Amino acid sequence: MNVEARAARVKLLLMDVDGVLTDGRVYFLPSPDGDWTETKGFDSQDGIALLWLHGKGIATGLISGRKSPAVDLRAKQGHMTYCYQGFIEKIPILEEILAKAAVQPDQVGYIGDDLTDVVIMNRVGFAVAVANARPEVKRQAHYVTQAAGGSGALREVGELIMRAQGYWEEILSKYEIRDGN
Secondary structure, eight states: OHHHHHHHOOOOEEEOOOTSOOOOOOEEEEOSSSEEEEEOOOOOHHHHHHHHHHHHHHEEEEESSSSSSHHHHHHHTOOOOOEEEOSSHHHHHHHHHHHHHTTOOOGEEEOOHHHHHHHHHTOOOOOOEEEOHHHHHHHSSSEEEOOOOTTTTTHHHHHHHHHTTHHHHHHHTTTOOOTTT
C-alpha cells in the first residue's frame, strides 16, 4: 500500500513528543518556589495542523516517556483527545487508546523519532518518522518527513493526511488561496 492510501485511512493520529512535537530539547527554568519547571518549545504551524485534523474529525493524541505541564497545555490547545505522559512502555497505552477510540490499528498513524517508538510504528497502518529520527526508526517507517521534529514535521503529516482524505482544497479555499498559490 502506498503512502497516500495509508494516509487516507487515518482516523487517529498519535505521536511522541520530544523529538517530534519539539526539537528534543528540554528546558528547566527556576520556579518561584525554588524548584525547577520543565518546558519545551512547540512549532506554531504544527499547532494549526492539529486544529485542522480536529476540525475534520481526525482524533489526535500523544504518548510520551516524560511528563511536562507544557505538554498538557499543548495537548489541550490542539484539541488532542489522548494525552499520555510518563510511559516508556507504549504498547499497553496504544491498546488502551485503540479500545477507547474504537478504531482498527490500520486506521491509526503514528509519528516517532526514537527506538521506543518503533514498537508502536510496527502496529499501526501509517508509521511516520521525522527527518531527525534515528536511522533505525526511519527504516521502519512508511514515510519520513522532510521537516525535523519541532520544525513542522506534524504540519507536513497533517497536510499529507488532509490531501489524501480530500480536504486540502477546502482548507486552501478557506484562506482564500487559489490554484495552490
